[in-house]
Amino acid sequence: MDRGRDVQSPPAQGGAAFLADAMLARLARWLRTLGCDTLLEPQRPDRELVAIAACEDRVLLTRDRHLVAFLRPAKVFIPASDVPLEQLAEVVAHCALPAPTELFTRCLVCNAPLRAATAEEAAAHVPPTVQGSPDPVRRCPGCGRVYWQGSHTRRMREALWRALPEWAP
Template identity: 40%
Template sequence: MRFLADRMLGKLAKKLRILGFDTLYFNEISEEDLLKIVLEENRVLLTRDREFHAKAVKAGSRSFLLKSNYWQGQLRAVFQRFKLQPEFFKPFSRCSKCNAELEKVDPDDIKTKVPDYVFFTQVEFLRCTGCGQIYWKGTHVPRIINALSDFINEGGHHDDR
């Protein structure tokens, strides 16, 4: 499943990327350009804008209108609508910043790009094939996975406001 989140859904886009879903997000781009990308790349448009949703559907796009103002409710709605299950997730396979795929990298190639402590305590490093961001499975990774797992296991009701 490939998504394109409109400019109101930056937090949702980041969470979907962390879970491994190909999710484009542009802060500054016209609706016409977004629709063009959605149609050309066969993506599902995620939006909170009723008029944009109607315009997208009329243009032949797959579009999902989200009602929640908060990423938690939005994520729950996406899970439910597209029947996304944990077995579809590929956590930390995409860059949370630019959506490109992550690749394993030789630690010696990034030694100067991470703090010394990180370099000497981590065994695996990933680099974004798009923006070059370096990732490693530090203490934040289990926290993120646990938080998202709890959210998923609770049916998405955690902090749904």
């Protein structure tokens, strides 16, 4: 079984949904940054992960070769790298994911699609220096986290462009 290759299925096209195991939690967050629907179920046993991936037509992302060999998930990808941003580049290339039109549209914690924050939510949760900014403020309907464009998102964008230079503006 080759690492870094889809073991049993053809590459998923853009819009693929993913399920990452506990070993790939950081990869899951980077995929969410790109707007990819990426579940992370670190407490679930391997059999349940495979069942969820099959039931929801998700690509299982794992580095657990034993899981792949014995449970044979229908759609699986084993990143070769240990480095999360290199893993992200592998997934993007393998699944032929298109460059997103916008980043930070999913909650990095719970995976829910973000919605625009109300003016009251923004005023209550973002620093005063951000409140007059034209950049969007978003809120997660799942866990309630609030997201805005700040130095953290600038650093994340820079890291993404280094990992995926073909997507850099």
